[in-house]
Each structure stands twice: as C-alpha cells, then as structure tokens.
Amino acid sequence: MSAQSPSIPRGTRDFGPAVVARRNYIFGVIRRVFEKFGYAPLETPTLENLSVLTGKYGEEGDQLLFKVLNSGDFAKDVTADDLSADNRSKRLLPKVAEKGLRYDLTVPFARYVVMNRNTLVFPFKRYQIQPVWRADRPQRGRYREFYQCDADVVGTNSLLCEAEIVLMMSEVLTTLGLTDHTIKINHRRVLGAFYQALGGEGTEVDLFTAIDKLDKIGREGVEKELLGRGFSAEATERLFDLLSVGGDFEEKIERLLAAFATAGVEPDNASGYKGLQDLRQVLDYLRSFEFAKWQNLEFDVTLARGLSYYTGCIFEIKINNVNMGSVSGGGRYDNLTGAFGLPGVSGVGFSFGVDRLYDCLEELKLFPEAVATTTQCLIANFDAESEVAVLPVLRQLRAAGIPSELFPEAGKLKKQFQYADQKGIPYVLLQGSEERVASQFKLKKLSTGEERTMSLEEVLAELAR
Amino acid sequence: MSAQSPSIPRGTRDFGPAVVARRNYIFGVIRRVFEKFGYAPLETPTLENLSVLTGKYGEEGDQLLFKVLNSGDFAKDVTADDLSADNRSKRLLPKVAEKGLRYDLTVPFARYVVMNRNTLVFPFKRYQIQPVWRADRPQRGRYREFYQCDADVVGTNSLLCEAEIVLMMSEVLTTLGLTDHTIKINHRRVLGAFYQALGGEGTEVDLFTAIDKLDKIGREGVEKELLGRGFSAEATERLFDLLSVGGDFEEKIERLLAAFATAGVEPDNASGYKGLQDLRQVLDYLRSFEFAKWQNLEFDVTLARGLSYYTGCIFEIKINNVNMGSVSGGGRYDNLTGAFGLPGVSGVGFSFGVDRLYDCLEELKLFPEAVATTTQCLIANFDAESEVAVLPVLRQLRAAGIPSELFPEAGKLKKQFQYADQKGIPYVLLQGSEERVASQFKLKKLSTGEERTMSLEEVLAELAR
Structure with a gap:
C-alpha cells in the first residue's frame, strides 16, 4: 500500500491535550450548574432516522443534514429512471439513505420525550452536552461538527423555570469569569402585540424576521425590508417608536402597557399583555431569589430569535466588549413534541455554544492556568x-x-x-x-x-x- | 404535517439520566487513572475522510464502515454505466461519499500523530474516550454506536510502558470494585517461536487465528482447523504441549526457554527468546513498582488477539465469574503510522470497553448508590x-x-x-x-x-x- 498524506474533512477539528483540557473545563462548569439546578443528563444517538430529522429545521436545514448511506448494497433499488430525473439526488436520497447525523439537541430531546412519555416523570428536566453536525460552508468560528450544551424542562408552564434559566446563565458566566455580559430577555407575545399595534399589515413571521436582523442591517435595512414585505411607512414608524422604549426592566413594562392600550392592542390572553405579565412574574421571582446581577439583565424588545417554535419568553446572551455573536440563547415553546404525535407539552430551554465561550475565554485570557x-x-x-x-x-x-x-x-x-x-x-x-x-x-x-x-x-x- | 411515531436506528441507544450518571462514573474512574499515569486527552472528529479509514480494518471492516453522503447534488457524477455494473454499489460509492464515521480510535490516533509529527513531543502519551460506529448486525451486547476508552504511548520502545499498562488496568478494575479479574499477558514473538517450533508448516497467521479461537471452539476445534490449514498431526500435538506449559509467570518463562531450545528455535532476535526476555523485563518492572496483585496477572500462552498489527506484548482482561468476553485488550505495535507515510513509530496501547464494564458492574451490583x-x-x-x-x-x-x-x-x-x-x-x-x-x-x-x-x-x- 502506498503511503498517503492524511487529512481531516473541512470544518472538522482535532483537539489536542491542551484544548481538550480547556474545553472540559467549560463543560465542567456548565454541567455543575445544570446539575445544581436539578437538571439530569441525557444522551441520544449520533445517528437518527431521517424520518425524525427531516422537515424539522426548514428547507435549508434539510439541505444541511448529513445523511448516512445504508449499509450493504445501498444502490440496489436505484433505477435508470432515477438518474434521468431532473433532481436526481433528491430522487435517489430516500433509496440510498435512511439515517442522518444529529443536527441539534432539541429534536432528539422531543423524540426521546415522546418515546418515553409513559415512564418519564414530569416536569422532566434534562441537560444534554453532545456534538451536532451541519453540512454548512465552513468559515471562521463555524464548524461542521460542534458541541451544544442544552438544558430544557418540559411539562410545566411555571415561569419559575424562566427565572432559574436567568440564574443558571448568570452563574455559568460568572464562574467562567465572563462577568461583563448582558442577558437579554424578551417575549414572543410582546412582539406579537407589536404586530397587532402596526395594524395587521404583512405577516407576523416577516415582522419577526426583520426585527431579528436589526443588529446586522440597522434601522434603515429593517425599514427597507418591511416596506418590501407589505408594511406601510406609517407602520414601520410606529414599530420603531415601540422598539425604542426606554427605562429599566420595570419601566419598559409600564411604558409598553401604556403604548399597547393607546395602539388599541386587544386586552385578551393571546396579546402582549400576557407577555408583559410573564416578564413581570419572572422579574418578581428573580427578586425573591435575591438575584444581584441586575446590571447584566436587559429587557430587550428588539430581541426576536430566529427559530419559529418559540412562543413565550426568549433569551440571548452577549459577552460585552468582545466581537462575537451570542454565546447562548433559548426560550419557551408550546408544542415541541407535536410533530411526533404528543401535543400540548410546554417547555423552556436554552443552549450554550462552547466554541464561542472558548474563544471569549481565550481572548480575555480567562482560562485558569492549572486547567492546561x-x-x-x-x-x-x-x-x-x-x-x-x-x-x-x-x-x-x-x-x-x-x-x-x-x-x-x-x-x-x-x-x-x-x-x-x-x-x-x-x-x-x-x-x-x-x-x-x-x-x-x-x-x-x-x-x-x-x-x-x-x-x-x-x-x-x-x-x- | 401528520404525526409520526418516532424511533431510533437499530443498534443505537438513548441513555437516560440514571444510565448517563453510571456511565460517567466509569468514564471518570478510567480518566483519572489515565491522567495519573501522565496520559493526556485527545479528541478527533467523528467524520474522517474515507481515504483515511478504508483498507485499515480488512475487507470486513471496509464493509462495516458507515459512509456519509456528500453534501448537495451528491449524485451528479453517477452514470447509467455505473448502474449496469455488476457491483453497482461498490462502483457508486467513491462518487457519492468521501467521508465516513470513526470506526475505532487507533487509526484516527495514527493519523493525528502523522499530521502533527513536527510539533508533538515524543514519547506522546494520549488517551481518548469517544464513540465509534460499526454497521455490524446488532445483537445482545453489540451496538452500532459504542464508546471506546483508549490509552496509547508512541515513540518509545521502553517496556516500562507495558508494566504501567498492567498497573493502570489493575487500578481501574480495583477502583471499580471488580477485584476478581485476570489480566492476561502474552507476547507475539512467543507465538512466533511456537510457529517455528512446529517446523514451519502452514502460515503464522493461520496458527495465530486458530489459537485465538481456543476459548470458543476448544482443543478439538483448533486441531481440526490446523489440520485443514496444512499443519501436520504431529505439529498440532507439539503445539498443545507448548500451550499447556504450567507454573507461575516466572516458571512458565523458564520452561518455555527450555522447550524452545529443545525444539530448535533459533536463538536470534526475532525469535521467542526476545519475547520471553520482554516479559521478564515487564515482570521485573512490576516487582520494582511493588505491584501487589500477582494473583490477578497471568502469563497466558494461548492469548493471541485477533488484530494483525500487534508485534510485542499483548494484553487482555477477563472478569472472573461473569459470563462475558474480555473487557479490555491491547498490545505493542511497530508500525501503526506506516500506512500514513511515517514508518518506525513503535507504540503500545490498550482499550476498555465501557458497555461490558457497565454490564459487569450491574450484574455484580457494584455501582455506588450515590452515582445515580x-x-x-x-x-x-x-x-x-x-x-x-x-x-x-x-x-x-x-x-x-x-x-x-x-x-x-x-x-x-x-x-x-x-x-x-x-x-x-x-x-x-x-x-x-x-x-x-x-x-x-x-x-x-x-x-x-x-x-x-x-x-x-x-x-x-x-x-x-
């Protein structure tokens, strides 16, 4: 056999001893905090059936799933017709692959809850620290294999869970030495009320999607996008009035309550009033917990989060003074397990991105020396x-x-x-x-x-x- | 979307909180022992290039590799000719897949050593605890996704490493409470000398393969196999004389030395004398270490180990009074990195199978209560x-x-x-x-x-x- 010069696939990494030790330090801090709050570990297989994964992450997600060839004579059912079809790869796929690699930790968690619903004890609090795979174009800070650290609790509507998520986020970051951070919190129903306040033009999804880009494309960019999506200039004007509400957490709640009343947002349950009540309840819980890091918590009405399944509070963490996207995010969802035949399971969860935390700790020189x-x-x-x-x-x-x-x-x-x-x-x-x-x-x-x-x-x- | 009843692929498993906690207990014990002996952690990607994996595990291994479909329009280069070929799947494979899932931890380790040979410090002692995937037929105790825990040191011929492997094996098992175990040790050159002593009939590989099955098919089965492979009745008779050598570690060495001389085994370096010298040196190191568990150590001349790349000492651990195969095995190899263009790197390593350790601990009720x-x-x-x-x-x-x-x-x-x-x-x-x-x-x-x-x-x- 002739010798070859070996390599690893693009977007994947070897972790040598020093890096593993530093990563394990981060995992250890996260794990200890999760366990201190009563979350128990779950591990799901790397391989999932494509029937479980497909259709859960949107069309782009389906493209980015890594698919695994069937064992043995995988091509036995492929026909010449398949090859002459316009979209031959799409046509071949179900014949040659029925398994894929885990794309996130949320869908496998939902699958696990549904498969074990008769034996699990609810509320079920689980954490999961495992790698996921995405056939994304590799670039700086974006890999095809990377770890996620998720904690979710399902089977309760209690907002105590949201308050504890803030506590966990705060404790992980503080323990890692990342004291200068901002935990942003918002509520999907507050955004829903914004949509109502604009007069019902366009669609809610378009509105959320546009707001989600505010960080990247600025006010002008968002306005342009909304105008292109059927919102009037007057509506976008009103939106930015709402988005620019000032004050501390409590003051923002009060001002938005007043603004909603003025804008004629209906005082029913599905409206933003419920969202503001939820946020106030979270605030009250945090006070009872004697939470001390108020300067790190921000009610950010511009926070939208891309994922469509969130229905309640949403979270995101930014490390200040570091040029880096959010290191953590999450929120409440009402129907995560619906796609697997179990409706009505409410839950809330969040996730840390280890690669970004690692880069922050390295940039700020926060790794303890003994770790290496x-x-x-x-x-x-x-x-x-x-x-x-x-x-x-x-x-x-x-x-x-x-x-x-x-x-x-x-x-x-x-x-x-x-x-x-x-x-x-x-x-x-x-x-x-x-x-x-x-x-x-x-x-x-x-x-x-x-x-x-x-x-x-x-x-x-x-x-x- | 209509609700589906979800499932996981055959041969894979979800690990709920209690099981994860118990598995982490085992991993923790192994990790602490490895680190105490100066082994440092390495992690390699799940995805490896098929060019790295293929041809390293024999033809059967190539069949059992999980292959990952290329992203995007994976079928674009497939032709009608490919489909009409006799072995269409074999022909299609290189066109649709260039990556596979990690099959063991040894080949990725060799690849890592070669890719980083200019920056690594030798001897390089690494441990690696990660899952591997094999498209094997699932059955009781055999999974398609399972963890291996490997420790290897490369870049030294020192038999101190072999002695420390015995110490590590002993400490892991003792710490887990598996005190009733047997660490079997043998040397490939001793088996090589056996081959010479039989008169050079048949092939060495056939001899090793037959001896490896002694546990399963007994003396009669081995004799039958050897006769079918060109060994004479006289030679197989002589083999079983050698295999039945009795006494303690030291006595077996003495008796085999005498037997080799009688049988006319040549006293050169490549012969069994060197194997026996190596074993005696390991024994001496263990004495200097004040190793106390002699009753758990056995020089087992019938130990052969299937893998072809071993060239020196070989190891295997059996938990006594439990109906289960070996929970650990390993050995020295002379040319692990040769396939990647770096010849002459000698190393020695071993691996624990976590699933079997888990089953032993469960059967013997040895999990500490607090773990769960x-x-x-x-x-x-x-x-x-x-x-x-x-x-x-x-x-x-x-x-x-x-x-x-x-x-x-x-x-x-x-x-x-x-x-x-x-x-x-x-x-x-x-x-x-x-x-x-x-x-x-x-x-x-x-x-x-x-x-x-x-x-x-x-x-x-x-x-x-």
Whole structure:
C-alpha cells in the first residue's frame, strides 16, 4: 500500500491535550450548574432516522443534514429512471439513505420525550452536552461538527423555570469569569402585540424576521425590508417608536402597557399583555431569589430569535466588549413534541455554544492556568539503576493522587526537560546516585528554575499543594 | 404535517439520566487513572475522510464502515454505466461519499500523530474516550454506536510502558470494585517461536487465528482447523504441549526457554527468546513498582488477539465469574503510522470497553448508590405564598453546592413526593405556613420515611454530609 498524506474533512477539528483540557473545563462548569439546578443528563444517538430529522429545521436545514448511506448494497433499488430525473439526488436520497447525523439537541430531546412519555416523570428536566453536525460552508468560528450544551424542562408552564434559566446563565458566566455580559430577555407575545399595534399589515413571521436582523442591517435595512414585505411607512414608524422604549426592566413594562392600550392592542390572553405579565412574574421571582446581577439583565424588545417554535419568553446572551455573536440563547415553546404525535407539552430551554465561550475565554485570557496541565511531576531517568530505584517513588506520588510519569528511557537530561517543558509539566524530580545514597531528591520547578534538595515526604507535601 | 411515531436506528441507544450518571462514573474512574499515569486527552472528529479509514480494518471492516453522503447534488457524477455494473454499489460509492464515521480510535490516533509529527513531543502519551460506529448486525451486547476508552504511548520502545499498562488496568478494575479479574499477558514473538517450533508448516497467521479461537471452539476445534490449514498431526500435538506449559509467570518463562531450545528455535532476535526476555523485563518492572496483585496477572500462552498489527506484548482482561468476553485488550505495535507515510513509530496501547464494564458492574451490583442521583433535595411547593418564601432557601442550598429544586408548580404533595421518588431525590424539604412563622423546616428522608423539624442551618448541615 502506498503511503498517503492524511487529512481531516473541512470544518472538522482535532483537539489536542491542551484544548481538550480547556474545553472540559467549560463543560465542567456548565454541567455543575445544570446539575445544581436539578437538571439530569441525557444522551441520544449520533445517528437518527431521517424520518425524525427531516422537515424539522426548514428547507435549508434539510439541505444541511448529513445523511448516512445504508449499509450493504445501498444502490440496489436505484433505477435508470432515477438518474434521468431532473433532481436526481433528491430522487435517489430516500433509496440510498435512511439515517442522518444529529443536527441539534432539541429534536432528539422531543423524540426521546415522546418515546418515553409513559415512564418519564414530569416536569422532566434534562441537560444534554453532545456534538451536532451541519453540512454548512465552513468559515471562521463555524464548524461542521460542534458541541451544544442544552438544558430544557418540559411539562410545566411555571415561569419559575424562566427565572432559574436567568440564574443558571448568570452563574455559568460568572464562574467562567465572563462577568461583563448582558442577558437579554424578551417575549414572543410582546412582539406579537407589536404586530397587532402596526395594524395587521404583512405577516407576523416577516415582522419577526426583520426585527431579528436589526443588529446586522440597522434601522434603515429593517425599514427597507418591511416596506418590501407589505408594511406601510406609517407602520414601520410606529414599530420603531415601540422598539425604542426606554427605562429599566420595570419601566419598559409600564411604558409598553401604556403604548399597547393607546395602539388599541386587544386586552385578551393571546396579546402582549400576557407577555408583559410573564416578564413581570419572572422579574418578581428573580427578586425573591435575591438575584444581584441586575446590571447584566436587559429587557430587550428588539430581541426576536430566529427559530419559529418559540412562543413565550426568549433569551440571548452577549459577552460585552468582545466581537462575537451570542454565546447562548433559548426560550419557551408550546408544542415541541407535536410533530411526533404528543401535543400540548410546554417547555423552556436554552443552549450554550462552547466554541464561542472558548474563544471569549481565550481572548480575555480567562482560562485558569492549572486547567492546561495534566501531569504534575516528571521523574528524570538517569540510567537503568536509577530507573528501578525511583519506581516505588513514582508509585507513591500516584498513590497520593499526583499525576506523575517517569521518562520511559534513560538518557540526556536536556531531552527530558524539553519533554516536561513542552508538555507543561510544572515539576521535574531528580535522584542521581549521590542523592540516592542520601535518600534525597532534587525537585526543580520549571517556571522559576528553582531547585531544592528534599526528602520524599517533603516532595509529596510540596506537590500536593 | 401528520404525526409520526418516532424511533431510533437499530443498534443505537438513548441513555437516560440514571444510565448517563453510571456511565460517567466509569468514564471518570478510567480518566483519572489515565491522567495519573501522565496520559493526556485527545479528541478527533467523528467524520474522517474515507481515504483515511478504508483498507485499515480488512475487507470486513471496509464493509462495516458507515459512509456519509456528500453534501448537495451528491449524485451528479453517477452514470447509467455505473448502474449496469455488476457491483453497482461498490462502483457508486467513491462518487457519492468521501467521508465516513470513526470506526475505532487507533487509526484516527495514527493519523493525528502523522499530521502533527513536527510539533508533538515524543514519547506522546494520549488517551481518548469517544464513540465509534460499526454497521455490524446488532445483537445482545453489540451496538452500532459504542464508546471506546483508549490509552496509547508512541515513540518509545521502553517496556516500562507495558508494566504501567498492567498497573493502570489493575487500578481501574480495583477502583471499580471488580477485584476478581485476570489480566492476561502474552507476547507475539512467543507465538512466533511456537510457529517455528512446529517446523514451519502452514502460515503464522493461520496458527495465530486458530489459537485465538481456543476459548470458543476448544482443543478439538483448533486441531481440526490446523489440520485443514496444512499443519501436520504431529505439529498440532507439539503445539498443545507448548500451550499447556504450567507454573507461575516466572516458571512458565523458564520452561518455555527450555522447550524452545529443545525444539530448535533459533536463538536470534526475532525469535521467542526476545519475547520471553520482554516479559521478564515487564515482570521485573512490576516487582520494582511493588505491584501487589500477582494473583490477578497471568502469563497466558494461548492469548493471541485477533488484530494483525500487534508485534510485542499483548494484553487482555477477563472478569472472573461473569459470563462475558474480555473487557479490555491491547498490545505493542511497530508500525501503526506506516500506512500514513511515517514508518518506525513503535507504540503500545490498550482499550476498555465501557458497555461490558457497565454490564459487569450491574450484574455484580457494584455501582455506588450515590452515582445515580443528581438532585439532593426537593423543596415542596404548597402555594404561591410559600413558593416565594422558599426561594432564598433554594438559593442558599445551591450556594452551599447542594443540587436542589423547588417543584415548579403549587399543588398536591402526593404528586411532588412521587416526583422525588421517581427521580431518586433522597430528601424533601417542607415549609408550611406553621413552620414559616417559626422559621423552621421539615426535612423528610425518603429512604426511611424519617421526618425531622429543624432550622435552615441544620438543614444545610444535614444535606452537606
């Protein structure tokens, strides 16, 4: 076999030891917060039936699903007719592939809830930290394989869940050191009331879609898009009056209540009044929780979130002073499991994007130094005699819980120090023949170059710190 | 859209909270041992190029690879000629798929080493805990998606690595409570010497393959297979003399040395003498390490291991008194990266099968009870007033690191206790109006039914234990 120069698929990544350690640090923080709030872990298969995935993410999503070829003689049912069809790939697909790769964690979660509805205990609070795959065009910060960290609770309408989501978001970010952040919150019904207040022109979806782009294309761009979608100039004017409501959380609620009344928004349940009531209830819960980070929480009426299945509160987190999209988002949905035959299951959830959190922590130099290292101590290997003599020492270091290694080959110390240095090992332990006679060791701290002679007990005490 | 009844692909599994917690317990034990021995984590992509995977696992392996359809118009290059070919699927494959799912952790590791050979520091010790996919026929204990836990070190011939693998295997099993196990060790060159001692009939591969089946088909079956493969009756007789060598580790080495000399095995480096020397060196290292579990270590001359790339020591672990195949295996290889253009990289590694470990722990009831639970305390929700009053308490429980929840809806206590019970939550905290006035709580331990009235400080102290 001729040797080949290997590569990995575009948009995928190898994670070496230092990066895995840093990613695991982030996962660990998120996992501990999720568990502290009573969320329990769920894992679903990488492979899902295409019947489960298809049609859940819009037409673009269907395109971006990775499909897996059937095993064995996959092409056995393909006919010449299939090939001469206009859209041959579309025609071939159901004949050659019935499985795909997980595209997000929400649809598999809904599938799991439906399949296990008779044994699950509701409200069901689950978190899920797993990779997903999208055949997107790879670019900076966008990968074809990436992790999502989701927490959802289904089977309750309680707004306590929304309040706890704010607490969880805040605790994760604070624990990671990302203290300068903004948790934006809005409510789909508030946006629905905006639509009503504009006089019922155009469609609600077009309105939400346009508002969602405000960050990217600015007021002018949104106005232009709305005018093109059948909204009048007067309506778009009124929209920006509503969107520019000022004040703190409580004041915005009051002002919008007044504005809705003026605009003739009907005071029924489906209207924005319910949305504002929900938000006030979330606010009250947070006060009772003695939530302290008010400066990080913002009622942002321009927050729309793209996904169509949200029906209640919606969330998004921005890390301030970092040039990066949102690191987290979520919201309440009323009918996630409807597509699988189980209507009426309300839930609320959110998701952290690990790649973006990673980039923020790196840019702001917030990774703790200790995270990167595994081995704490390398024992130098002088010769066959010293090698045998230090094995019981190595055993004792490990028994004390100190990750340690003996360089596996006797030889030049320079090479061994290089090894420790490149692997980020903080200490090198040396015992030459002289020290051996005296039952002593030299412990060298690589960061300072400091070298001290000490007994094994002292070594253990120093490394255990 | 009409509702569908969802399912998951054959051979895949959902892991609910209790199972994930137990699996994470196993992963955690393995990870801590690997790290204590200086192995650092690596993660490679799920998707690999088929050019990397194909031809590395034999013809059967190529069949069992999951292949991923190219994105977009995948069928654009398929011709009518392809369809009329005898083996149409084989002919179509390179035109419609260029990526596949990770089949094991060894080939991606070799690929990673080759791609990063200029920046890696050798010896490179990595561990990898990730799922792999095989389009095998699903059956009891065999899945299409399952995790492997590998540790390998490449770039050194030192037999210290083999000795440390025995230590790691022993520590993982002991920590998991699987104390009654046998770590079998053998050496490919010992088997090679057997082949020489039989007089050079048949082929070495046929001999190894037959010995590998001894467990399953017994002596008679192996004899029959060897006779059918060109070995004489006399040679198979001599083989079983060698295979039946008795004694402890050291005695077996001595007796085989003598047997090799009698049988005229040539005393060169490629022969079994080197294999026996290696084994003795591993034994000496273990003695210097003050290894204590000699009763768990066996020099098993019938151990062959199927994989063709092993060239030195080979390992396998059997849990005694459990009807289950090996839970771990591995060995030394001389040329893992040769297929990717980097010859001469020697390494040694081993792998744990998590599903089998899980089944053993379950069968022997060895999972610690605490593993299954996440939430420690459920606060009962009496009514709106009580709900608000206990939120600061919930905050304090969590601040003390105690995973806790408030039932999100006021209502029947029976339902709330059922929730706690089914979720495995050990404590329910209650504060009715009477207790609220007295700043007291009732803490109920579900396992005993015991209920005590206490202050918040006492609750925190009780739950922190």
